[in-house]
Amino acid sequence: MRIYISADMEGITGLVDADDVQPGGRDYERGRVMMTEDVNAAVRGALAAGATTVTVNDAHGPMRNLLPELLHPAARLVRGKPKNMIMLEGLDATFDAVLCVGYHSRAGTLGVMSHTFMGHEIEDMWLEDRPVGEIGFAHATAAAIGVRVVMLSGDDTACAEMNDWDATVTCVAVKHANDRFAAELPPLTEARQAIETAVAGSLTTQHAGAPTAHSGPSTLTVRWQSASVASALLGIPGVTLVDSRTVQAGGHLPGLYRLFGVWTRVATALTNQAPYC
Numbered sequence: 588m589r590i591y592i593s594a595d596m597e598g599i600t601g602l603v604d605a606d607d608v609q610p611g612g613r614d615y616e617r618g619r620v621m622m623t624e625d626v627n628a629a630v631r632g633a634l635a636a637g638a639t640t641v642t643v644n645d646a647h648g649p650m651r652n653l654l655p656e657l658l659h660p661a662a663r664l665v666r667g668k669p670k671n672m673i674m675l676e677g678l679d680a681t682f683d684a685v686l687c688v689g690y691h692s693r694a695g696t697l698g699v700m701s702h703t704f705m706g707h708e709i710e711d712m713w714l715e716d717r718p719v720g721e722i723g724f725a726h727a728t729a730a731a732i733g734v735r736v737v738m739l740s741g742d743d744t745a746c747a748e749m750n751d752w753d754a755t756v757t758c759v760a761v762k763h764a765n766d767r768f769a770a771e772l773p774p775l776t777e778a779r780q781a782i783e784t785a786v787a788g789s790l791t792t793q794h795a796g797a798p799t800a801h802s803g804p805s806t807l808t809v810r811w812q813s814a815s816v817a818s819a820l821l822g823i824p825g826v827t828l829v830d831s832r833t834v835q836a837g838g839h840l841p842g843l844y845r846l847f848g849v850w851t852r853v854a855t856a857l858t859n860q861a862p863y864c
């Protein structure tokens with residue numbers, strides 16, 4: 588059994604502030620240890636369920652957050668950037684399941700460090716007509732690749748967003764969001780044990796058949812803060828303008844996910860705001 592872990596940072600046990608998750612932040616170095624520990628809990632759960640390969644994609648910000656020397660010795664690590672497939676780099680149909688560790692809710696929600704792919708630049712995003720953030724976009728893209736997301740850890744708002752998207756995903760709330768930079772935390776050992784148990788349980792649950800992927804073309808719509816980003820993206824064939832700062836494109840996943848990655852690089856170049864994830 589081959590397991591793919593996409594690891595973000597905002598939804599990691601104990602972390603509540605930008606200082607915890609951004610390089611140079613006062614507690615970033617401690618945050619990296621916390622992130623590695625949550626991922627290790629997921630790796631242990633996967634191995635307990637019979638995983639033979641566990642590949643971890645460091646999917647947050649600089650994508651060099653996880654500490655290789657503290658990472659579970661059985662795990663393979665996808666590290667650094669650029670990554671054309673962003674939070675799903677290296678995922679293909681040979682994997683049996685995706686685990687989303689440390690994920691956060693989408694921009695505009697009252698979740699811990701909620702946002703969508705960039706700090707502020709993306710105000711809203713829709714897949715078809717459905718509001719989507721990093722959670723739904725990863726789920727839909729993984730399904731198009733042919734792999735099911737079976738577990739997610741994050742705060743309670745990330746769990747709710749995942750289960751709204753797909754009620755069959757096992758979710759572990761490792762913190763309760765009180766506000767965007769405030770949360771109530773369970774004991775660390777309890778949270779990590781919950782991840783391990785949930786992963787093992789989700790991988791032994793029978794998921795019949797291939798994941799349900801949206802058949803046919805998809806439509807991605809993104810409302811940016813800056814009209815100049817939308818204007819620049821019009822230079823890409825297939826991109827149309829919905830209003831002065833909202834762009835739309837049709838296509839098939841997973842290609843549309845990759846195209847979106849190009850959009851974020853254009854937005855970065857114009858706003859000096861790094862893609863964040």
Ligand SMILES: [Zn+2]
Pocket residue numbers: 595596597646647648863864
């Ligand atoms: Zn992140």
